Amino acid sequence: MxxxxxxxxxxxxxxxxxxxxxxxxxxxxxxxxxxxxxxxxxxxxxxxxxxxxxxxxxxxxxxxxxxxxxxxxxxxRLATVVPLSAAQRRGIDIFLSGSVSLEDTLQHAARLLAQITGQIAVVASPSLAHSNLRRAELIKLDRGSVLVVVITDTGRVVQRTLHGSHQPGSDTLSGLSDMINQQCHDLSLTQAAERCQILADSSPEADTKSMLRILAAVFEEMATKEQTSGLYMAGTSQLTHSQVVSIGDLAPLLDALEEQVVLMRLMKAQSELSRENNGVSVAIGTETQTPELVHASVVTSGYGHAQQPLSGKKGDGMTDEPIAFVGSIGPTHMDYAVTMSAVRAVASYLTSFLAGTDDQ
CATH class of the missing domain: 1.10.10.10 (Winged helix-like DNA-binding domain superfamily/Winged helix DNA-binding domain)
Structure with a gap:
């Protein structure tokens, strides 16, 4: 007792x-x-x-x-994450429903989460590694360059500019775009890279063969390279002007935000753990394994769904993984109940948003 x-x-x-x-x-x-x-x-x-x-x-x-x-x-011992009220959820829906694109939605989500918690909000774009190809366009630019525009099923729009002294003409590029959209639609970017390589090996045209091999490399790079530019943050200035973090703790925290690769790795790992913790994962102080965050806590949730092999190999069973994360960073004396509820609610909205985007 x-x-x-x-x-x-x-x-x-x-x-x-x-x-x-x-x-x-x-x-x-x-x-x-x-x-x-x-x-x-x-x-x-x-x-x-x-x-x-x-x-x-x-x-x-x-x-x-x-x-x-x-x-x-x-x-x-917070047995359950207390859900936001119906009015609060309606407020989130109204605030975010005015967004015109995925990027706009993620920016709004970060801003809203920062307003709710009074802390730093971080929202990541859906991982390209977990995205499928919806459409690709090859566009002729001046001076022999070619613009590659890739649109994924998660709403990501990625551009790459290819430079070279000799690039195919507009008609050839248009035909290539049609071929890729027929052959690679709804494939993962890794699978699209493999398909482009197969198409290149069987193509009799030198220009087409060369461009398909370049596209295979572009798709593979997109699938494997972590895009730190896909992080949306809000609330930094709000936290610096508040009294909830001491000056001594604030400088290391700001340094941690500059190390986006480290931050992304931490929050990605935490978002994967969130599936086993009522949809939210909390790392406190040294649990973040980031010296600059020793006086901070990180609350994270994954959003979106991607089927991945359990062992990393096809045929060994599948597991449902989040494709990106949303999180809040603040002092260890943060209001955990409010922060956990807000993070989970915003993640839930983003999951629904992506499901709607995929159905369009």
Whole structure:
């Protein structure tokens, strides 16, 4: 019974510290929570929690604040992620439904999530590795260059400019576009690269053969190269002007945001874990394995669906993986319940948006 009560005290300390950002004392806990025991008993419980590493006393005779271990216990005991209210969900739908393209939707999603949480929001474009080819166009430019425009089933639009002293004429490029759209429609970019290589090997025309091999390389590069430019962020200036992060913790956090490859790898891994955690994954402090985020927490959820082989090989069963992620980065004393709910709600909207795009 004492252990159960002690953990109720811990939860109360975390909730009060998140709200006030001031060390919490036994007297305020007794007044603000129905713990059913005296202030002295609560004080003893807090001392025990400090000995066990859940709380720390920053100053002598001051109240206590949660440690990373305390936050982890609190987050793990949030039995379910409280869904947003119907009004809040309608607000998300209204705010995002005015978007005119995938990029616009992702920018709006980042801005909205930052507004809801007061923290930094990060939204990634759908991974090209998990995208199928919807359409490709080859367009003749001046000075012998060719513009390759690739549109995927997830709404990504990617362009590459090919330079060379001798490129096929407009008619040849138009015919090539038609061939690719017939032969490669709805294939993954890796499969489209393989198909282009096969078409190149069987083509008798030198110009066509050369261009198909170049396109095979372009598709393969798109499928394998991580595109850090596909990150949409919002809320940085809002967080820097608030009082929720100390100056000492803010500089490393901003440095972490500059390292987009590291950030993308972290949040991608967390989004894959979110499937097993009520749709949301939370990394606290050192759990991020990123020194600059030691005083921050990262809440992430994947969105979209992609069927991938369980072992990486076809025929070994399939698993459903997210194709991108949405996340929020803030101080360890963030409001976890609100942040987790908001991240999951925005991810759910983006999943529905992509499903609608795919049906069009």
């Amino acid at each position: 004492a252990t159960t009560r002690r953990m109720l005290v811990l939860r109360a300390v975390v909730e009060d510290y998140i709200r006030s950002q001031e060390p919490v004392g036994s007297g305020s806990l007794t007044r603000n929570h129905h713990l059913g025991v005296s202030s002295a008993t609560v004080r003893n419980d807090m001392a025990a929690l400090e000995d066990e590493g859940y709380l720390i006393q920053p100053h002598t005779s001051a109240g206590r604040i949660p440690t990373q271990k305390g936050y982890r216990y609190f987050v793990d």
